Amino acid sequence: MTHRRFHRIRFTALGDLHHQGISYRVQLENLSQGGALVGSDECLMVLPGDDCVLSIQLAEGEEPLVASAQVVHSFFSMAGVRFLGFEKDGERRLIELLQASAGLPEPPAPEQGVSPPAAWKTPFPDSPAAFPACPEGA
Numbered sequence: 383m384t385h386r387r388f389h390r391i392r393f394t395a396l397g398d399l400h401h402q403g404i405s406y407r408v409q410l411e412n413l414s415q416g417g418a419l420v421g422s423d424e425c426l427m428v429l430p431g432d433d434c435v436l437s438i439q440l441a442e443g444e445e446p447l448v449a450s451a452q453v454v455h456s457f458f459s460m461a462g463v464r465f466l467g468f469e470k471d472g473e474r475r476l477i478e479l480l481q482a483s484a485g486l487p488e489p490p491a492p493e494q495g496v497s498p499p500a501a502w503k504t505p506f507p508d509s510p511a512a513f514p515a516c517p518e519g520a
Contacts, residue, residue: 399463413479426456
């Protein structure tokens with residue numbers, strides 16, 4: 383079993399998955415800094431290891447976030463992708479969205495050399511570490 387490097391958030395948005403000349407209309411199911419899970423009303427003809435481009439409409443009226451990606455899981459109408467790179471300011475926009483969804487403060491600029499505050503190290507509400515252990519005999 384592999385462990386995820388990034389926390390996922392539930393986030394729904396419409397987008398397009400472009401693969402080998404075919405564009406699939408997809409719905410984003412969840413999102414992390416490292417990738418996304420998408421679903422479609424049609425069969426996604428993608429295989430693990432295939433390269434693709436994912437375009438996500440994060441908010442109405444905004445330019446879509448566009449990322450080059452690699453398929454890591456696929457099953458009929460669902461695909462999990464790992465982000466390989468972003469167009470324009472896509473990575474910054476993704477990080478801002480994730481921080482806002484988690485209610486975390488803005489990180490310091492890298493050149494400041496400041497270590498992250500304790501709030502960044504706390505478990506997310508749905509992680510097992512966020513729940514206290516059951517007392518013995520319970």
